[in-house]
Amino acid sequence: MTPAAEAVIGGGADLWRPTGRGGGWATATALFVLLIAHLAVLLVRRRRASRIARARAAAAAPAVASPSSASGIEGLVTEDDLRQLVNSLGVGARDPEREGWEPVIAKENDAVSYRAWYDKTADGPPKYLSITTYENCSTELLRDFYMDNEYRMEWDNTVTKHEQLQCDENSGVEVGRTVKKFPLLTPREYILAWRVWETNDKSFYCFIKECEHPLAPRLKKFVRVRLLRSGWCIRKIPGRNACQITVLHHEDNGMNIEMAKLAFSKGIWSYICKMNNALRRYPQDRSSSISILTMQKLIKKFPQDLEPAMDTNNPTPQNASTTVVPSTQTARTSSCKLPGKKSSRQIIASGLLLVGSIVCLSRGRSNLGAQLAMALFLKKAFKHERESDPSTSRGRTDMTSSRR
Template sequence: MCAAIAIWFSPVVSKFWREKIDGGGNGWTLTSYTYGYTLAVIVIILICHLLNSRLRFPVPAFQFREQPSARPHAESNSYPDVSPSSALSDVRITTVISELDLKNLIDDINMKFHANEKWEDVINRRTDRLSYYARCCKQKDAPLKYLSVTVFENCSVEMLRDFYMDNDFRKVWDKTLIEHKQLQVDTSSGIEIGLMIKKFPLLTPREYVLAWRVWEANDGSFYCFTKECEYPSAQRRKKYVRVGLFRSGWRIKKVSGRNACEIQMVHQEDAGLNVEMAKLAFAKGIWNYICKMDDALRQYSTLDHSQLTSDVSAVTLIQKVRGQCAAIIAYLE
């Protein structure tokens, strides 16, 4: 507000000083206008200070009353352990991800797109043990939507599922992942909520608070859907950018006729990037990332998984696909 007033007031001040030059060359003169303008300037400065003080100080007080822990979380480097009082209620967490989300994922994976969606190829690469294909759709007033298919040779469905869902091991090989923390698991629905921080080159790291759920179909394939959510203890931190839209899902199934499995993924997120810049970065960097993932998968398959964490998670609480979704999958087989 002060800056706006200063910009508006500057032409008046300039005119005032030009008019005060004494024609006789005796320098600046003081007239009756001088005192009037000086008084006006002083009054405006006082008003600005008063407005600033009134606007500035009540805000933290309001934030403190509504969100008592907002300030400590904004300044801390990590989140505290989740207590029962800070967790989502059992009723609420079971509604974060629904059967409708699974149905929409099945439709997307089977390419039941809207008529106005125009898809274009982005990349198609392969090696002896790996292949990757991706295309994207630019939607109006929405971030890019990606559909990809990755095939891993000599790999079981269960191994690929466990690898994808093992966030502790992901921190070993995925250097973009700074932090991951499990926040809550609902044993009745199988929904897990967690937080992660990811690096973005030359940009502020992005912060994600996500919920995900895993299902198993009758044909032995697995589905997973992940979306953004709010969580009481996961207050926003100033040094990170919170991603407000994140929708991602995949299906892992065996490739018919050979020892291989594929993961088909649909992904859409708004990380605050320019659409064309995001598209270019994806096209240039995704293949190297997939190759690193393949190397990590081969390493993961040699580990003694009995020694790995046995904490309750979405993987240990996998739900069976039922009802309409099961009927759709059976029809598509």
């Protein structure tokens, strides 16, 4: 061994020789901790990249499958479903309250306006009708935003997973699986089939329904949603750089009906504001999105025999402004509240209210004493919230129905 090598080895040994009270071992421990932290970061990044790659591969594989591999799903969503959707949207959206819909909420700001109504059903959750208007937005952009499931997982923290299961290019039907999480509840699993149509004037219709699929067996860790019927229409507002989406939605996800109504009325405007913010950030070019690539292959032309019904049912801009907006509504009165604007006391109160509501109402068979206690708790909490909210002195645009 050369003298130079001996000097190097000797210097390396000095690195671990205790110079004081545990100095050498402290250095070794620090290096070991840094190594573990670095490996942990690499492991997390590798797992995340692997998960994204598997999701994209699973979504892309059915899209390039032959039409024969899609046998059995072409009849899940038909033109009869579209015909029923067109008729329902025309009647319901023209004058919801005259058709028996109860108002839930009506709010707007400079970028987005939202109106929602509900209709009771005989023995299940209510149906919802909503009309959302986005300023400075095209119908194509709004369609891509709504159909981009990969992007939805970036801004919607309730959606934890989405994967394409199968598609049929001949019929335009696509089947997918989505998992959503809710506070203190078992995650909900959605197996859905949908289909999109495009009209000559760049309006778009979509119908979605629940289904079953062999690639999505039932798992005990999820609650399979047993009923979901949803449809929407996106159309441009004449004379304005704005578009409007009208949605009919009926869902039974196993949640207590009263809790679901409470969560909707109290949280939907914040969700609409969050959705609007995500829409404004939405990239113009989403060529890498599997959902958009698949939709472009599967989208179908609107049937010609339904065009007269569509033209008859579509309300004129004058009717939309006089019937959709309640007469007591004042324009531009609600703004999207940004995170961090509430005081800590309000945040704690809202959190306790949410936890109490979920715990007491998530059980559909609660005894009478628990229901009475919950009613008193909610009454007191809402009274405190109204008294502490300065916006109540200026009047709310929020309209919750008193009929249960």
